[in-house]
Amino acid sequence: xxxxxQTPSHQVTQMGQEVILRCVPISNHLYFYWYRQILGQKVxxxxxxxxxxxxxxxxxxxxxxxxxxxxxxxxxxxIRSTKLEDSAMxxxxxxxxxxxxxxxxxEGSWLTxx
Amino acid sequence: SQQGEEDPQALSxxxxxxxxxxCSYKTSINNLQWYRQNSGRGLVHLILIRSNEREKHSxxxxxxxxxxxxxxxxxxxxxxxxxxxxxxxxxxxxYGNKLVFGAGTILRVKS
Numbered sequence: 492x493x494x495x496x497q498t499p500s501h502q503v504t505q506m507g508q509e510v511i512l513r514c515v516p517i518s519n520h521l522y523f524y525w526y527r528q529i530l531g532q533k534v535x536x537x538x539x540x541x542x543x544x545x546x547x548x549x550x551x552x553x554x555x556x557x558x559x560x561x562x563x564x565x566x567x568x569x570i571r572s573t574k575l576e577d578s579a580m581x582x583x584x585x586x587x588x589x590x591x592x593x594x595x596x597x598e599g600s601w602l603t604x605x
Numbered sequence: 606s607q608q609g610e611e612d613p614q615a616l617s618x619x620x621x622x623x624x625x626x627x628c629s630y631k632t633s634i635n636n637l638q639w640y641r642q643n644s645g646r647g648l649v650h651l652i653l654i655r656s657n658e659r660e661k662h663s664x665x666x667x668x669x670x671x672x673x674x675x676x677x678x679x680x681x682x683x684x685x686x687x688x689x690x691x692x693x694x695x696x697x698x699x700y701g702n703k704l705v706f707g708a709g710t711i712l713r714v715k716s
Contacts, residue, residue: 598647
């Protein structure tokens, strides 16, 4: 079964450093998402991306965050200057078509900011 | 907010028993999805139920949806130790395309 793949699986970074989390969505999917889950808390929406632009973003997704689809397969989340509170599991997800289709998630990238 | 909220927060049962988890949400939805998460792992999609559906089955899973009460339930029959995980419901609104997750139910199945 096709799957969403994410790298790295775990990254430790110093506070203030830039981090790029990478995702390869399922190949024929059109909608892409980033979510995060702070340890022990609920899964929170960050941003959705469609047709090469952000379609929706949450309050969490401030100027420190950006997303990019640099080529036909990758979808990246960049955090410019990490803070301790950015420590979380970040999930990439994708969906094939319009609202109502299943959203498939990757295994996640653990980010630890020290 | 259209958040789904699950109850109970935690559930501990013996292998072979049935597990029922409930989810409530606040706004009109397009569909509701249930996901499983093993500790420290990704979100595995279990089942999607559309707003015009009332019940759906997949293997040992049965999901119901009551849009008048804005609630859903997930029933796992004949539970196994491998079912131990967190279970989340997630909704998307009529016009939105993102999912909003509830806090989840932690299920522990004892062998």
